Amino acid sequence: MAIDFSGQRVLVTGASSGIGAGLAEEFARRGAVVRICARREQRLDEVLSRCRVHSPDSRRWVCDLADPAAVDDLAAAALDELGGVDVLVNNAGIPKRRHVTRLDPATVESVMNINFFSPVRLTLALLPHMLERGDGRIVNISSVAATLSSPGESAYDASKAAVTSFSESMAVDLWQTGIKVLVVYPGLVDTELFSLPDNEPVVAGVEAVPVSELVGGVFDALDSGAIQVYVPGYFGDLASGKAGNVEGFLSGTAKYVAKHQAAD
Numbered sequence: 001m002a003i004d005f006s007g008q009r010v011l012v013t014g015a016s017s018g019i020g021a022g023l024a025e026e027f028a029r030r031g032a033v034v035r036i037c038a039r040r041e042q043r044l045d046e047v048l049s050r051c052r053v054h055s056p057d058s059r060r061w062v063c064d065l066a067d068p069a070a071v072d073d074l075a076a077a078a079l080d081e082l083g084g085v086d087v088l089v090n091n092a093g094i095p096k097r098r099h100v101t102r103l104d105p106a107t108v109e110s111v112m113n114i115n116f117f118s119p120v121r122l123t124l125a126l127l128p129h130m131l132e133r134g135d136g137r138i139v140n141i142s143s144v145a146a147t148l149s150s151p152g153e154s155a156y157d158a159s160k161a162a163v164t165s166f167s168e169s170m171a172v173d174l175w176q177t178g179i180k181v182l183v184v185y186p187g188l189v190d191t192e193l194f195s196l197p198d199n200e201p202v203v204a205g206v207e208a209v210p211v212s213e214l215v216g217g218v219f220d221a222l223d224s225g226a227i228q229v230y231v232p233g234y235f236g237d238l239a240s241g242k243a244g245n246v247e248g249f250l251s252g253t254a255k256y257v258a259k260h261q262a263a264d
């Protein structure tokens with residue numbers, strides 16, 4: 001049954017483009033009061049104007065989630081201005097695709113900071129208020145990269161694996177509290193993530209799906225109360241297949257990459 005989000009307070013991080021923008025707009029269309037945040041002010045304004053068509057009380061906050069103090073300020077603003085958050089969508093993320101031989105510790109730390117430490121910090125800041133109400137949803141955008149060992153993405157994959165592990169353990173801890181956790185595993189979604197500067201090219205053999213397909217999958221999962229969702233769904237079968245034969249999966253991937261590079 002479709003959840004009634006009307007009047008619910010929804011905070012979506014990284015909503016100036018791509019998946020975050022698509023999710024924010026759909027929450028607004030379903031009547032939620034949306035708060036969106038990211039660094040690019042003008043892009044946020046464009047998304048906000050589309051949200052406000054359905055949900056006039058929606059607002060945006062410009063913030064750099066790489067800064068822990070900004071994350072704390074964001075949580076404080078959500079509590080002060082909104083009185084709490086009913087649905088937290090931890091979506092902001094960066095790829096930093098780089099072969100492991102060209103990776104340095106500072107890059108790994110920056111990826112972990114935005115993709116893992118920042119959403120964890122925001123979650124922990126907002127959790128007590130959800131617990132007080134005995135209600136709330138935390139939607140964490142992980143990636144199929146968390147389990148599928150994508151080449152040239154070891155820092156990114158590790159950050160998303162951390163998101164998954166944290167989310168699942170948190171779900172167990174919160175099982176009896178009324179707070180629900182949803183972990184989202186996008187496959188390849190057509191967004192700006194693949195044209196950002198300072199990233200090496202993607203080695204991919206699958207076609208990207210539109211943001212609308214990912215958004216539909218997330219809302220179906222929310223409506224059904226699922227704890228995880230892969231979009232497209234066949235990535236879930238790939239993850240199970242890998243778990244049954246890790247060596248076969250890794251050697252197959254390495255062969256695919258070598259063939260792909262030889263063809264370039």
Ligand SMILES: NC(=O)c1ccc[n+]([C@@H]2O[C@H](COP(=O)([O-])OP(=O)(O)OC[C@H]3O[C@@H](n4cnc5c(N)ncnc54)[C@H](OP(=O)(O)O)[C@@H]3O)[C@@H](O)[C@H]2O)c1
Pocket residue numbers: 013014015016017018019020037038039040041043063064065066091092093094095114141142143144145185186187188189190191192193
């Ligand atoms: N596209 C895919 O195929 C795919 C697959 C698996 C997982 N994902 C995940 O989906 C999420 C959304 O990515 P996307 O594909 O929609 O790419 P995107 O269009 O590049 O969106 C990334 C969002 O994160 C925000 N962001 C990045 N660094 C930030 C920072 N320091 N502070 C605040 N906001 C920041 C960006 O906004 P500003 O630049 O304006 O700050 C943007 O709104 C990410 O977590 C990504 O890892 C995507």
